[in-house]
Amino acid sequence: MERATTLKRSDPWVRLWLGAGFLTLLAGFYFALSAPPDANQGWLVRIMYIHVPTAWVGYLAFFGCLYYSVAYVIRRKEHYDRMAAVSAELGLIFLGLAIFTGSLWGRPTWGVYWTWDPRLTTTAILFVVYVGYFVLRAAIEDPELRAKAAAGVGILGSINVPISYMSVVWWRSLHQIQSINLMTGRVTIAPPMLLALMVNLAAFSLLFIGIARLRGQIALREALLEEEP
Amino acid sequence: MIGQAPKPRLLARSFWLAWRDLVLELRGRSGLLAAVFFLATVLLILGLALGPAPRQLAQAAPGVLWVALALAGSLLANRAFGLEVEDGTLEQLLLLPGEREWIYFGKLLFQFSLQVSVGLVLLVLTAGLFYLPLAAWPGIILTLVLGSLGYASISTFYAGLLVRLRGREVLLPLLLFPLVVPVVLAAVRATAGLAQGDWSEVGAWWRLLGSFDVIYVTVCALLFPGILEGG
Numbered sequence: 001m002e003r004a005t006t007l008k009r010s011d012p013w014v015r016l017w018l019g020a021g022f023l024t025l026l027a028g029f030y031f032a033l034s035a036p037p038d039a040n041q042g043w044l045v046r047i048m049y050i051h052v053p054t055a056w057v058g059y060l061a062f063f064g065c066l067y068y069s070v071a072y073v074i075r076r077k078e079h080y081d082r083m084a085a086v087s088a089e090l091g092l093i094f095l096g097l098a099i100f101t102g103s104l105w106g107r108p109t110w111g112v113y114w115t116w117d118p119r120l121t122t123t124a125i126l127f128v129v130y131v132g133y134f135v136l137r138a139a140i141e142d143p144e145l146r147a148k149a150a151a152g153v154g155i156l157g158s159i160n161v162p163i164s165y166m167s168v169v170w171w172r173s174l175h176q177i178q179s180i181n182l183m184t185g186r187v188t189i190a191p192p193m194l195l196a197l198m199v200n201l202a203a204f205s206l207l208f209i210g211i212a213r214l215r216g217q218i219a220l221r222e223a224l225l226e227e228e229p
Numbered sequence: 230m231i232g233q234a235p236k237p238r239l240l241a242r243s244f245w246l247a248w249r250d251l252v253l254e255l256r257g258r259s260g261l262l263a264a265v266f267f268l269a270t271v272l273l274i275l276g277l278a279l280g281p282a283p284r285q286l287a288q289a290a291p292g293v294l295w296v297a298l299a300l301a302g303s304l305l306a307n308r309a310f311g312l313e314v315e316d317g318t319l320e321q322l323l324l325l326p327g328e329r330e331w332i333y334f335g336k337l338l339f340q341f342s343l344q345v346s347v348g349l350v351l352l353v354l355t356a357g358l359f360y361l362p363l364a365a366w367p368g369i370i371l372t373l374v375l376g377s378l379g380y381a382s383i384s385t386f387y388a389g390l391l392v393r394l395r396g397r398e399v400l401l402p403l404l405l406f407p408l409v410v411p412v413v414l415a416a417v418r419a420t421a422g423l424a425q426g427d428w429s430e431v432g433a434w435w436r437l438l439g440s441f442d443v444i445y446v447t448v449c450a451l452l453f454p455g456i457l458e459g460g
Contacts, residue, residue, distance in 0.1 A: 073455045128407040135403060139396055152390050152456045153404060156383070159448055160408055 011217060017210030024203035031196035038193075047105040049196055053204035055098035055123075059161065060208065061091030062130070066158030069151040081147035082219040084154050085137060086212055092130050094208070099123060129157040143223075239331040246322075246335030251342060253312060261343070264304045265350055271297050272351075276358055283360050290361035291420035295413050297355075298348050299380065302409075303402040305343045306384035309336045310392040319392065329454035333385065337446070340385045344377035365423040368431065372423065375438040376416035379445055383408050386449040390456050412441050 028049065038045035064087035072080035102120070103113040114120065133153050140146035254261060275293050279286055313319040322332055352373065355361045363369065387404050391397040419434035 073452065125407050125410050129404075132400075132404045132407060136400060139394060139400055145393070148456055149390050149394075152386070152452055155452060156386070156408060156448065159444065160411070 011213065014210055014214045014217070017206055017213060021203055021206035021208075021210050024199060024206055028196065028200035028203045031192070031199050035192045035196045036190065041109060044105060044108055045193070047101055049200045051098055051101040051105060052197060053200045054094045054101060056201055057204045057208045058091050058095030058098055060205065061087045061094060061212075062126070062158055062161055064212070065091060065130075065133075065154045066161075069154035069158070072147060072151045073155070078143070078147065078223065079216075079220075081143075081150065082223065083212070083216050084150065086215045086219055088130050088133050088154060089215065090208060090212055092127065092134070094204075095123065095127055095130075099127065126157075126160060129153075129160055133157060239327060239334075242325075243331045243335035243338060246332065247338035247342065250309075250312075250336070250339040254308060254339075254343065260305070260308050261347070264301050264347060267304065268297050268301050268347070268351055269354065271300060272354055272358055286358075287360040287362070287424070290355050290359035291417050291424055293359055294351060294355045294361065294420060295376070295417045297351055298344070298376075299406065299409060299413055301347050301351070302344055302380050302384050303405055305340065305347065306388045306401055306405065307398060308343070309340050309385050309388040314392055323457070329457060330450050332457070333389070333450050333453040336389065337381055337385045337449075340381040340388075341378055344381050345374060348373045348377055362424050362426075364426065368423045369420055371435070372416055372419045372438070375435060375442060376412055379412035379416075379438060379441045380409050382442065382445040382449050383412075386453060386456075389453060392457075412438065412445075415441065 032046055032049040037043050065084050068080045068084035068087060072084060107113050133150060136153055137146055137150050140149060272293065279289050310319065352369065356363050384405055387401055391400055394400065415434045415437045419431050419438065422428065422431040
């Protein structure tokens with residue numbers, strides 16, 4: 001049963017999600033380019049249309065990893081373990097993109113590629129947590145043991161997401177510093193910019209679902225290949 | 230060691246497990262002594278690196294204290310399950326009837342006691358070498374207790390997770406450090422506030438540490454039996 005679905009050439013759902021994602025991305029690209037420049041940042045604001053969606057998908061992916069890790073601990077199905085790994089993988093890629101685009105934006109805006117802003121620091125820490133997740137996966141040969149250990153790290157690591165976020169909030173409220181907030185653009189955002197941002201958010205989310213599904217199928221084939229002599 | 234009560238008394242079990250580990254640790258000596266001397270070396274190197282100006286050293290002292298303690302914690306974490314695996318006693322622990330959370334709590338208590346005792350030694354050393362003001366010492370000790378509990382909750386969990394793995398000595402710090410950053414950060418801030426006599430933020434950092442402790446201990450205790458099971 002599982003084998004039959006595996007060997008089907010391509011899953012229509014993957015094509016649907018990816019197709020919708022690419023179409024929305026095209027629309028998002030159009031809206032992003034037609035949106036007006038920001039009063040303070042000028043055209044630099046366009047980086048936001050990539051930066052915010054990648055960061056959003058990164059966090060979404062880590063919550064996906066949490067979801068599938070919990071599901072694995074409860075149900076003990078290999079599928080959940082594979083999907084947790086796929087989610088974490090995509091989360092790393094998108095969070096890496098978010099950090100990269102963020103530093104490209106930071107150089108002309110703040111004058112530096114990197115500052116020790118709490119949000120930046122906690123994001124970097126989050127990145128390291130999931131690098132550790134994959135180092136752990138690579139270190140364990142036995143699939144069941146690997147799945148169990150990875151689920152543990154996936155769950156604890158995801159708990160760090162809201163904790164890091166809260167610590168950012170607490171830090172600010174403690175210090176009362178007027179640090180540059182990456183999200184300030186959203187408060188005073190003009191309708192065309194909001195539209196561009198929303199369309200891009202939708203596009204990246206759709207692409208994420210499509211890629212995750214596709215990657216999950218590839219992971220399944222890899223697992224089946226390992227089993228067969 | 231464990232009482233012959235008809236119903237397993239899990240709290241007592243946890244306590245006796247921690248007690249046994251502590252006795253073994255004190256008799257063996259090598260682990261604790263090595264950790265303390267390693268830390269003394271770290272402090273000397275940091276002292277040299279940061280320069281001889283007393284004011285700079287005093288400013289860096291809270292950070293030095295907690296970085297050294299975090300390093301010590303990753304050394305000590307390997308002690309939590311190291312002997313169990315060497316002597317093959319982990320299977321016997323797992324064979325005992327009842328839920329397995331008590332193993333986690335026992336090991337946590339053990340790690341916590343080690344962490345706090347090493348922390349106290351470190352505190353005295355940092356006060357001497359880095360001129361950390363100890364006027365508010367009850368507050369600093371409370372910070373030490375809260376921070377050590379948060380640190381130990383995660384280090385114990387990961388030590389149990391990696392117990393049968395080769396190369397765990399390298400993996401453990403890699404997994405452990407990113408997760409304990411919030412705890413270390415809050416502890417450093419609270420210690421710095423206490424050292425400078427600026428109490429305005431200390432309460433907030435304590436609350437933060439307290440909530441980390443509650444969350445980490447709860448989640449780790451819930452997950453631990455599922456992770457350890459069967460090994």
